[in-house]
Amino acid sequence: MDKVDFLFINVSIGTLPLKASSKIPPLGVLSIASFLEDSGYRSRVVDTARPFFSISWLKDYLASTTPRYIGFTLYTDYLHSIKRLISIIRNVSPASILVCGGPHASICDKSTLSELDVEIVVRGNGEVPSLELLSGKRLSEIAGISYLIKGSYQRNPDSPSHSLDTFPSPDLSLIEPDSAFEYLPAIAPERGCTFRCSFCAAGTLSPKVLFRSMNLLEKDILKLLPMCESKILVLVGDTFTVNPSRVLEFCNMIKKIGGGKKFIWYAEGNVNSIRENPEILSAMYDSGLRFLQFALESGVPSVLKAYNKEVDLDYAIDLVRECARLGIFIHINFIVGGPFESDETISRTKAYARKLIAAGNGYLNMLFPYLTPLPGTDIFDNPEKYGLKILDRDLLSSFAFNNAVVESAALSRGEIIWHRFNIMLDLLGETFAMMKLPDPLRNERCVQASLLAGNFHPAVVADNYIDWNDYFVSGWKGVFAKLPEYHQFLDSAKEPFEQLIPIRTSAVVVNLDGNIDFPHVADDLSPIQSRVLDLSAGKLTAEEIASRLGESFSAVKDALIALEKIGAIIYGSF
Structure with missing residues (x-):
């Protein structure tokens, strides 16, 4: 070679x-x-x-x-x-x-x-x-x-900005080949972020937005067209709708090469940008947009202010209603456990989310990630300013925002977890019962709706092994027991048990006794099983979990064996 x-x-x-x-x-x-x-x-x-x-x-x-x-x-x-x-x-x-x-x-x-x-x-x-x-x-x-x-x-001093036109189209052939894995067609029309949200470092890292020229974007897409048939083209970036004239130019270009007929596409949008330039919504739809994501984060203005995020909440309801009328599937994020979170703020966000569900009329999906303070964000550097205490700064118990790592002045970590679980029970059932997926999304099962929201674990499992309804209704219980690939991995893994890395297969909740629990798998876990499950985020080895908990390895091993038997964890090797 x-x-x-x-x-x-x-x-x-x-x-x-x-x-x-x-x-x-x-x-x-x-x-x-x-x-x-x-x-x-x-x-x-x-x-x-x-x-x-x-x-x-x-x-x-x-x-x-x-x-x-x-x-x-x-x-x-x-x-x-x-x-x-x-x-x-x-x-x-x-x-x-x-x-x-x-x-x-x-x-x-x-x-x-x-x-x-x-x-x-x-x-x-x-x-x-x-x-x-x-x-x-x-x-x-x-x-x-x-x-x-x-x-x-x-x-050394920071590197100067370079035009994105300096760089060639990404060449997928440079990724080591494997015929059993297909990527979704994706392009990055821009880099950077003009916003300064207190929970996100994107604006700090790349405060200047760089755009790739339209003629090169057209070449990028034409190169991907064979992958786009019956698929969704993914536009990767946080700021697609902030430049309305460029959005209209993009829509004209992509419609010319088959957008809306040969393929459909996904983008992230900004509510206020569309409010100020409503003509871009119909232009995006006419050129093939069928999946639009908004990060609303909260239904409470004071919480949005703490996030340094401007969102017209009333207009967002009208926007969801209009998208549903057109047939654009909407995904919305709400953060749980944010600044000054309380029973009242969560109740208000739930009530607001229900208005969105009604307006969405089956064209709406929602995700409720936990607030996860990351380095480079103001919330990470100054949590007390937001009424928060960070309990797990290293995120050892969390992956992809799937576990609470903070507490607020009004809510303990356990209460935040319990609130999120009830939000999922109360709202997602209503959402999925009404859901009307565009055909390419339905054909791919839940992968697009989940992956584009950053919910990575469910995306791959549900795409490959269980259908949309089964995934969300039944959870993951029993899924891995049926997978020969997983058992082949365990049989061939050369690592001793101490070095295997347990990974939760669903979100944790808190049961009525105050222990961490696991819905869809077990009604009750022992205290050590709860603590082990909490740290099974794909980051620590079994041996490292025992050390963190101050427990004997044999006790942690017994807990892991019991958790695997009920489908609460699987193992990774790095």
Whole structure:
């Protein structure tokens, strides 16, 4: 096998069949790899979400390709998985230079260098710094990187912005092949975010929005057209609707090449932007938009103010009603456990959500993630300003916003979990009973609706193994017991039990006795089973959980065995 100059590893938590994969290609590292390949360097992407991936496969691949550089995109949720992979890579490919980019690395560059044992952190967009690394430029001369010299922390000035037109279309052929896995067609029309939400670091990391020119976007889409038949084209980005003239230009372009006839598409929208420019909604629909996502976050104006988020809540109801009339499927996020959360704020948000359900008339889906304070956000840095106390700053009990890690002045962590569980019971049943999915979404079962909301675990499992109704009504009980792939993994796993990584298969709730519990699987868990389940977020090994809890490993092992028998957990290996 040919040698590789720069290998990018897109890390997904877990193992087959439970992967934190959205089926959207890893556009960030793929853009860098495509740019490097276009510049004459051999670059490849390994996506650990693909079914062929295993640690043994990676070891063989590294031995045969001996990459000069190996890069990772680091999100806070993936910190532990990447750290374990790095320890493996150091043994197999010791000459490779390890590089981290992504949100967590960009914000926490100093701690990333020391804790993950990597040589270089690339802050912000990675195309140009990666090329300069390969070209042999001195580290001190490369803008936008941080690194260590004899243990001394060095941080170069930020990299200047580069036009997105500088970079070629992402080349999917650079992802290591596997015929059993198909990505959804996806493009990134822009990068950056103009908003400054107190719970999100996107505006801090990339405050200037960069746009790719329309003629190149057209080429990007035409390249993906064979993948778009009977599928949904995904537009990746937070700020698509903030530039109305560009939206109209995009709609004209995509309609010309088949939008609405050959394929449909998805985008994220901003309620106030559409209120100020209502003509863009009909233009988007006419050109094939059939799935639109809004992040409302709360139905309470004072909470929205704390989030530094401007949303016209009354207009949002009218907008949902109009989307339903047109046949545009809407997904809306509400955060649970946010600033100054109380019984009253949750009750008001539920009442508001019910108005949206009525307005949506079957074209509405909602997700209720927990507030998850992330590095680089004001809530993480100053939780007391928001009436919050962060209980799990390292997010060891949470993955993809699926567990409460804070408490408010009015609500304990357990009360926040209980409230969310009741929201799900009260509202989602009403929502799903009315749901009218566009055919491409129904054909893909629940994958698009879940994955686009960031609910990664359900997306892959429901897409591959259970239908929409069964997934949401029955939960995950018994699903994994029927999967030969999972048992094959356990049979072939070379890791001792201590090193296996338990992963919850559903959200936790709090039962009436105050213990963490697991709906759809068991009515009662013992105290140690509850505590073990709480830390089974795909981040800690069984041995590490025992250490964290101060319990004997044998007691934790017994709890894990009992939890697996009732379908509450499965195991991963990194």
